[in-house]
Amino acid sequence: MEEVKVGVFLSDCGGQIAKILDFEALTKFVKDVSGVVLVARGSEFWRGQGLQAIVDAVKSKKINRVVVAETIPKISEVAIAKAVEEAGLNPHLMEVVDLKNHCAWPHIDTPEEATEKAKAMLLAAIEKAKLLEPIGKAEFPAVKAVLVIGGGAAGMQAAEDLAEMGFKVYLVEKEPFLGGLAAKAVRFFPTDDCAICIQSPASLTTVTQTSRKCVYRSGLSEIPNLNVLTNTKIVKVEGSPGNFKVTVERKPRYVDEKKCVACDLCTSVCPVEVPDEYNAKLSKRKAIYVNKLLVYPPAYVIDAKACKFHECAKCFQVCPTKAVNLDQKPEHVTLNVGGIIVATGFREYDPSVIKEYHYGEYPDVITHLELARMLDAFGPTSGVPVKPSDGKPAKRIVFVQCVGSRDRRWNPYCSSICCMISLKHATMIKEAFPDADVTICYIDIRTTGREHEYYYERAREMGVKFVKGRPSEIIHDPATNTLVVEVEDELLRRLLELEADLVVLATAMVPSEDAKELAQILDIELDQDGFFKEYNAKLRPTETKRRGIFICGGAVFPKDVPTASLHAHSAAVKAAKFLMNGKIVKDLKVAVVNQDYCGNCQFCPVTCPYGAIILEPKGDGHFTAKVSELLCEGCGVCVGTCPVGAIELSHLKSSQISAQIKALLSVNGTSKPLVLVFSCSECGHAAVDSSGMAMMSYPANVRVLRVPCTGVIQVQHILEAFKAGAQGVMVVGCKPDGCHYEVGSQKAKQRVEMAKMLLQAYGIEPERLEMLNLVFIEGDKFAEAAKTMSEKVEKLGPLQLS
Amino acid sequence: MTGYALFLGCTIPARQPHYELAARKALTKLGIELVDMEGATCCAPPPIQSIDLETSLALAAYNICLAEEADLNILTLCTGCFESLTIANRILKGKRELREKINKILSNVGKEFKGTKEVRHYLQVLMDDVGVNRLKQNVVKPLNGLKVAAFPGCHLLRPSELLRLDDPERPRIFDMLIETVGAKSIPYKNKLRCCGGLLRGYADDVALAIARDKIANAYNAGADCISTLCPFCFLTLDLGQMLIKTAYKEEYNMPIIHYAELLSLSLGVAPKELALDFHKMKVDKVLEKIG
Amino acid sequence: MTEEKPLDFAREITGRLGGETITRCYQCGTCASACPVTKTTERYNPRQVIRLALLGQRNDVLKGDAIWLCASCYNCQERCPQKVEVADVIYALRNMAIRGGNIPAIYTEFAAALMNEGRLAPMSKFLEKKRAEYGLPPLKPANTEALKKILAATGFDKIMFRKEGAT
Structure with missing residues (x-):
C-alpha cells in the first residue's frame, strides 16, 4: 500500500483565532505526529490562495491525505474536496476540523485549555485521515421519461412542463376524460375565470406564449412527447429510481380515439339513459357519451355498466367512421420511466354520515360540487340553482361551512378551500340573481390567499348574509317542502331557524379513493389524514421518501388551482433535475456489508429508512444483506442496528471512529474530566456550530466527534468512549421527528437507553450518558448541557472501570 | 331461559309500580328470568353526578359488582339507571387508571370492579334475547294500529359513544318494537328532543315549557298516546299535563304509557291486572281503541 | 379578589x-343551537358557559345560575364537532360549584335522600301497601352501611350541604 503522507493546513481565520489558540504550539504538535509531512498556516483554506496552496501541495509534495482546520466543515469541505479532486487526489481523502466554532470561540476565556483541546482535535482529524480510503463514483441509468398519475389541474400542468422540456411523458388518468375535479368547478377563484382553462397549448402557433389557454382547446395531443392515457390505472411498479417499469391497465373505451370525430350520431341513437355522474346526477346521459363539448380526448366512451353491447349495437351501426368497437378488451401496457409524479387530487367527502344534516335523505341538501354543476351555464340546470326535489328555482340558499372537516368525528383538518368556494358560489348566485337570499353559516371565514379577502368584501357588498355559527341540524318541513337550518347567531346570541329552498354543504375535501392502494403500489407514505406525504414540508415539498417519485397538487392536501399549479411546476422541476443528465452519478458513500459476518437476521432491511437493503440467498439456505448503492443514503442507521458489526460505512469505518475517540481523549489540558460528544452532521453539529458562533462558553474538556447520523452509533462505541477515558458521553442528534434520515435519531435514543442499562450493570452511573435532540437555533441548549454534563461528572468523581 | 339481575332503581319501585308490574309480567311471559338484587343502591344518576362524578362512578361500580358476584348481567327498566350504569361500566372497563382509583374506594366495602358483566336495557333484551319474531308470535292482542308517539328519551341513546344502543340520530329499535306489538309509531316534530325532566326542582318553568312542547308536538301529529321508557320522562309528561293546565290553561289529555304496559296488553295481560290507576292522564281512550 | 390567569381556571x-x-372548544355554537334549554330560555347557553370558563371567569361560571340549567340530554355532546364532552363538562363545573358552596336547594334534598336511604325516592307506607296489593315483592333495602363507607371514601359526606331552611 502507498505510504500515507498527511498535509495539515491550519487556518487562523484571518488571525482572529490566533489570539486565543497558540498556533506555534499547534504547529509544533502537529509536526511531530507520525505521517504528517507538511504543516501550513494561512488565513483561510477554502477559497482563493489558501485553496490553491492545498492543490499545489498535493501536486508537488505528493501529499495523499489532506487535513484542514477550517470553519464550518459542512460548507468548506465541499470546496476543498473539489480542489483536491482537481489536484488528482480522490476527493474523500481529506478531513476538515473546525477550530474556530468548536474550540476557540466557546473557550475564549481559557485560551490555554483551548490550545490543548485543539491539539486533540487536530490529532483526531489526522488519525482519521490516515485511515481514509478512496471512494469511487457509480453511474446508474436515468430514463428521460416521466409517468404523471392523475389528469387534473396539477397532473396536466406537470405533464406539459416536462414534455416541453423534452422528456417523454405518460399522463395517466383513471377517468375517460381529462380535467379532474377542477373541470367541474365552473369558475375559479380568485379570477372568476372559466374553470376549463387550466392548461396551456404552447405548441399551438395561433396562441401566443403569454395568453391563458384552455384545456379543451389546448391541443394537448399536439405537444410532442406527451402521451395521454385515459381510462387507465396503475397496476404494478418495479425497478428502481431512474429506471422504473410501470404496468398500467387500459380499460376499454370501446371507441377508437383516433377514428372518432365526435359527431354525436351515436348518442342520438343510444337507447340507454343513466344518471350523469359528471353533472352530479342532476341530469341524464346516454350509455355512450362525452362529459361535455370540447373535452379531451375528443372521443366518445361507452359506459360498460350501462351499455347493452351487441344486444343493441345501434351506435356501432350508425358510426360513420367505424370508431365504435364493442369487442375491445382491457390491455396491460408496460411503461419504462425514470420518474413518477403522483397528482391524483382530492375529492368531496360524502356528508351523509353527518346524519343531523340529512344529506342523501333530503334532496334539497346538496354539496358544492352539485351546486357548481347547476351554476354551469352548460350544466344540467343551465346555470340556475334549483331544488332537486321539485326542480323549482331556489330563492333562499344557505351554505353550511366545515361539514365533516374541522370535525374530530370525521376529518379533523381544515380543508382550506371551502370558504373560498362558498364565497365564489354565493357571489355567482348574487350576480345572476340579485334577489336571491344567500346566507353563509361559518365558524371562521378563512380567506388567506392573494385577493381572497376581496371576495369576502364583494360578497358582503352584494348582500350575502353571514351568520357566525355552525348549524346543529337541518330540518325538513314536509308541508311547505322547505328546509329549516337551526343555528345560533353567536354575535347576536340568538337562535335562528333559517328557512331555505336549498342548503349547500361545504363538505370536507378528502384524498382520492385510490390513494391508499396507489401508495402501496408505489411504496410511499400517506399522512395521518390519508394524503400523500412529502419528504420534508419545508425543503422538499414535492419529493417523497422514495427517490424518483414526486407528489403534487391536491393529492398532498386540498388546494385551489393556483396553488396546485405552483406545486405541479415544482414537482416537474424536481423530476427534470433528477433525470436531466440521463444518468445518476453518485459518490459511493454507502453502507458496505461484510458477507463473512452477515447472516439471516432481518434487522437492517427493516430498519433502513430508504428500503435500500434486501436479503439475498447465499446459496446455502442462508441469507445475507445486500445494499443498493443507488438507494443507500449513507446515513449508517443499519450500522447502528447490526448486532454483529457486519456493516460499516465506506465513508466512516469503525476503525476511523475508534481512532478519533482515542485521539480526542488523548490530550486533556484541563483539570476537568473529559466528556465526549457524538454529534450528527446535520442539526446536531449545527447546534454545536451555533453555540460556538455565538461565543457561548462551555468547558474545553468537552470534545465533539462528528458522525453522519446518530443512528450510526452502536452501544459499543459509547462503551469504547468510556474505556478510552471519557467520564461522560453525550449524543447530539436532530429532533426525533426532524431527523434528516427519518429514524436515526429515534434509533440512537433507543441505543442510548440500552447503553444506560449496560452501564448500570457495570456499576457505572447511567447519568454519565445523555442524549440531546437539538436544532441550529438551540446552540445555547448545547452549551448549557455541555456545562451541566461536565459539572455532573466532576461531582460524580473519577469513573471506576473494572 | 335467560336470567338477569333486575336493577329496579329508586323511582320505579317507589313511585311507579305500574311500570314494574307491567315489566315483570311481560318479561316473565317472554321467558326472561328476573333475579331481584340484594342491597342495590341508587345508580347515581345525573342529580348525583352533578354533585360528584367520582361518587357516582363508585356507586354505579358498586352496583355492578353486586351483579358480578351473582354472575348475572344487569337488566334495567329505567333509562336513567341504564345510562349511569352503562357509562360507568364502559368507562371503567376502558380506563385502567380510573378503574384503579374507583377500586381503591370500593376496597373499603370489600368490592372490586372486574368488568366482567354487561348492563342491558330491557329493550335490548327484547331485541336480542327474545327477538322480534318470537315477540310477534307471543302477541295475542295486537294493538290495533294505535297511533303511538314513541319517545325513546335522551339517556337511552346519548352519549352514543358509550351507550351504543341505537343510532342516536336515526334510532329504530323502539319504533320497531312498537310496530311489533301491532301499534303504529307515528312521526312527530322534535321526536328525539329532551322532555326537560331533569330541570324539575331547579327550574320548573323551563322544564314545563320543554315538556309542553313535546306533548303539543305529539298532539299535533295526531298521536293516541306517548310511549315512554323512562320514569322521569313519564312523570314529566304525565304529571306535567296537570301543571300545564294550571300554567298555560291548556288541556291535552294525552295518555302517557310506558312501553312495558303496551307490551303487557299485547301479550294478553288484562288491563285490570296492570296498575293503570297510577296514570294522572287517563288511558281509557287507549284501552278503548285497542279493544 | 385574587388575580387569576384565564388558563388557571381552564386547567383546573x-x-x-x-x-x-x-x-x-372553538366556539362554533353547535351546542347552543342543539340545546333544548337554550331554545326555551335565555338563562342558559352552553357555548357561553364554556367561553366564560375558558376566559377564566370563575365567579360568573361557578356562582351563576346557568350551569344548573343543563338538562343533561347530551344532544350537544353528540353533535359537537370537536368532541367536547359538553354535558360532562357541565357536571364537572357543577361539582366544582358545589365544592365551592353553591348548592341549589334541590341538590341538598337529593344528597340527603341518598345519604339517608341510599335512594333518591324513598319508599312510602302507601306504596308498600300498594305493591303488596299488586303482588309485587317487597323492595329489598339498599345496603346503606356500604353506601356510607363509599360516600366517606369519596368525601361526598364532607360536602357542606345546606340544612333545610337555611339559605
Whole structure:
C-alpha cells in the first residue's frame, strides 16, 4: 500500500483565532505526529490562495491525505474536496476540523485549555485521515421519461412542463376524460375565470406564449412527447429510481380515439339513459357519451355498466367512421420511466354520515360540487340553482361551512378551500340573481390567499348574509317542502331557524379513493389524514421518501388551482433535475456489508429508512444483506442496528471512529474530566456550530466527534468512549421527528437507553450518558448541557472501570 | 331461559309500580328470568353526578359488582339507571387508571370492579334475547294500529359513544318494537328532543315549557298516546299535563304509557291486572281503541 | 379578589373528571343551537358557559345560575364537532360549584335522600301497601352501611350541604 503522507493546513481565520489558540504550539504538535509531512498556516483554506496552496501541495509534495482546520466543515469541505479532486487526489481523502466554532470561540476565556483541546482535535482529524480510503463514483441509468398519475389541474400542468422540456411523458388518468375535479368547478377563484382553462397549448402557433389557454382547446395531443392515457390505472411498479417499469391497465373505451370525430350520431341513437355522474346526477346521459363539448380526448366512451353491447349495437351501426368497437378488451401496457409524479387530487367527502344534516335523505341538501354543476351555464340546470326535489328555482340558499372537516368525528383538518368556494358560489348566485337570499353559516371565514379577502368584501357588498355559527341540524318541513337550518347567531346570541329552498354543504375535501392502494403500489407514505406525504414540508415539498417519485397538487392536501399549479411546476422541476443528465452519478458513500459476518437476521432491511437493503440467498439456505448503492443514503442507521458489526460505512469505518475517540481523549489540558460528544452532521453539529458562533462558553474538556447520523452509533462505541477515558458521553442528534434520515435519531435514543442499562450493570452511573435532540437555533441548549454534563461528572468523581 | 339481575332503581319501585308490574309480567311471559338484587343502591344518576362524578362512578361500580358476584348481567327498566350504569361500566372497563382509583374506594366495602358483566336495557333484551319474531308470535292482542308517539328519551341513546344502543340520530329499535306489538309509531316534530325532566326542582318553568312542547308536538301529529321508557320522562309528561293546565290553561289529555304496559296488553295481560290507576292522564281512550 | 390567569381556571377544569375536553372548544355554537334549554330560555347557553370558563371567569361560571340549567340530554355532546364532552363538562363545573358552596336547594334534598336511604325516592307506607296489593315483592333495602363507607371514601359526606331552611 502507498505510504500515507498527511498535509495539515491550519487556518487562523484571518488571525482572529490566533489570539486565543497558540498556533506555534499547534504547529509544533502537529509536526511531530507520525505521517504528517507538511504543516501550513494561512488565513483561510477554502477559497482563493489558501485553496490553491492545498492543490499545489498535493501536486508537488505528493501529499495523499489532506487535513484542514477550517470553519464550518459542512460548507468548506465541499470546496476543498473539489480542489483536491482537481489536484488528482480522490476527493474523500481529506478531513476538515473546525477550530474556530468548536474550540476557540466557546473557550475564549481559557485560551490555554483551548490550545490543548485543539491539539486533540487536530490529532483526531489526522488519525482519521490516515485511515481514509478512496471512494469511487457509480453511474446508474436515468430514463428521460416521466409517468404523471392523475389528469387534473396539477397532473396536466406537470405533464406539459416536462414534455416541453423534452422528456417523454405518460399522463395517466383513471377517468375517460381529462380535467379532474377542477373541470367541474365552473369558475375559479380568485379570477372568476372559466374553470376549463387550466392548461396551456404552447405548441399551438395561433396562441401566443403569454395568453391563458384552455384545456379543451389546448391541443394537448399536439405537444410532442406527451402521451395521454385515459381510462387507465396503475397496476404494478418495479425497478428502481431512474429506471422504473410501470404496468398500467387500459380499460376499454370501446371507441377508437383516433377514428372518432365526435359527431354525436351515436348518442342520438343510444337507447340507454343513466344518471350523469359528471353533472352530479342532476341530469341524464346516454350509455355512450362525452362529459361535455370540447373535452379531451375528443372521443366518445361507452359506459360498460350501462351499455347493452351487441344486444343493441345501434351506435356501432350508425358510426360513420367505424370508431365504435364493442369487442375491445382491457390491455396491460408496460411503461419504462425514470420518474413518477403522483397528482391524483382530492375529492368531496360524502356528508351523509353527518346524519343531523340529512344529506342523501333530503334532496334539497346538496354539496358544492352539485351546486357548481347547476351554476354551469352548460350544466344540467343551465346555470340556475334549483331544488332537486321539485326542480323549482331556489330563492333562499344557505351554505353550511366545515361539514365533516374541522370535525374530530370525521376529518379533523381544515380543508382550506371551502370558504373560498362558498364565497365564489354565493357571489355567482348574487350576480345572476340579485334577489336571491344567500346566507353563509361559518365558524371562521378563512380567506388567506392573494385577493381572497376581496371576495369576502364583494360578497358582503352584494348582500350575502353571514351568520357566525355552525348549524346543529337541518330540518325538513314536509308541508311547505322547505328546509329549516337551526343555528345560533353567536354575535347576536340568538337562535335562528333559517328557512331555505336549498342548503349547500361545504363538505370536507378528502384524498382520492385510490390513494391508499396507489401508495402501496408505489411504496410511499400517506399522512395521518390519508394524503400523500412529502419528504420534508419545508425543503422538499414535492419529493417523497422514495427517490424518483414526486407528489403534487391536491393529492398532498386540498388546494385551489393556483396553488396546485405552483406545486405541479415544482414537482416537474424536481423530476427534470433528477433525470436531466440521463444518468445518476453518485459518490459511493454507502453502507458496505461484510458477507463473512452477515447472516439471516432481518434487522437492517427493516430498519433502513430508504428500503435500500434486501436479503439475498447465499446459496446455502442462508441469507445475507445486500445494499443498493443507488438507494443507500449513507446515513449508517443499519450500522447502528447490526448486532454483529457486519456493516460499516465506506465513508466512516469503525476503525476511523475508534481512532478519533482515542485521539480526542488523548490530550486533556484541563483539570476537568473529559466528556465526549457524538454529534450528527446535520442539526446536531449545527447546534454545536451555533453555540460556538455565538461565543457561548462551555468547558474545553468537552470534545465533539462528528458522525453522519446518530443512528450510526452502536452501544459499543459509547462503551469504547468510556474505556478510552471519557467520564461522560453525550449524543447530539436532530429532533426525533426532524431527523434528516427519518429514524436515526429515534434509533440512537433507543441505543442510548440500552447503553444506560449496560452501564448500570457495570456499576457505572447511567447519568454519565445523555442524549440531546437539538436544532441550529438551540446552540445555547448545547452549551448549557455541555456545562451541566461536565459539572455532573466532576461531582460524580473519577469513573471506576473494572 | 335467560336470567338477569333486575336493577329496579329508586323511582320505579317507589313511585311507579305500574311500570314494574307491567315489566315483570311481560318479561316473565317472554321467558326472561328476573333475579331481584340484594342491597342495590341508587345508580347515581345525573342529580348525583352533578354533585360528584367520582361518587357516582363508585356507586354505579358498586352496583355492578353486586351483579358480578351473582354472575348475572344487569337488566334495567329505567333509562336513567341504564345510562349511569352503562357509562360507568364502559368507562371503567376502558380506563385502567380510573378503574384503579374507583377500586381503591370500593376496597373499603370489600368490592372490586372486574368488568366482567354487561348492563342491558330491557329493550335490548327484547331485541336480542327474545327477538322480534318470537315477540310477534307471543302477541295475542295486537294493538290495533294505535297511533303511538314513541319517545325513546335522551339517556337511552346519548352519549352514543358509550351507550351504543341505537343510532342516536336515526334510532329504530323502539319504533320497531312498537310496530311489533301491532301499534303504529307515528312521526312527530322534535321526536328525539329532551322532555326537560331533569330541570324539575331547579327550574320548573323551563322544564314545563320543554315538556309542553313535546306533548303539543305529539298532539299535533295526531298521536293516541306517548310511549315512554323512562320514569322521569313519564312523570314529566304525565304529571306535567296537570301543571300545564294550571300554567298555560291548556288541556291535552294525552295518555302517557310506558312501553312495558303496551307490551303487557299485547301479550294478553288484562288491563285490570296492570296498575293503570297510577296514570294522572287517563288511558281509557287507549284501552278503548285497542279493544 | 385574587388575580387569576384565564388558563388557571381552564386547567383546573381539564384536571377534573368530566372536564377533560373543554379546551378543544372553538366556539362554533353547535351546542347552543342543539340545546333544548337554550331554545326555551335565555338563562342558559352552553357555548357561553364554556367561553366564560375558558376566559377564566370563575365567579360568573361557578356562582351563576346557568350551569344548573343543563338538562343533561347530551344532544350537544353528540353533535359537537370537536368532541367536547359538553354535558360532562357541565357536571364537572357543577361539582366544582358545589365544592365551592353553591348548592341549589334541590341538590341538598337529593344528597340527603341518598345519604339517608341510599335512594333518591324513598319508599312510602302507601306504596308498600300498594305493591303488596299488586303482588309485587317487597323492595329489598339498599345496603346503606356500604353506601356510607363509599360516600366517606369519596368525601361526598364532607360536602357542606345546606340544612333545610337555611339559605
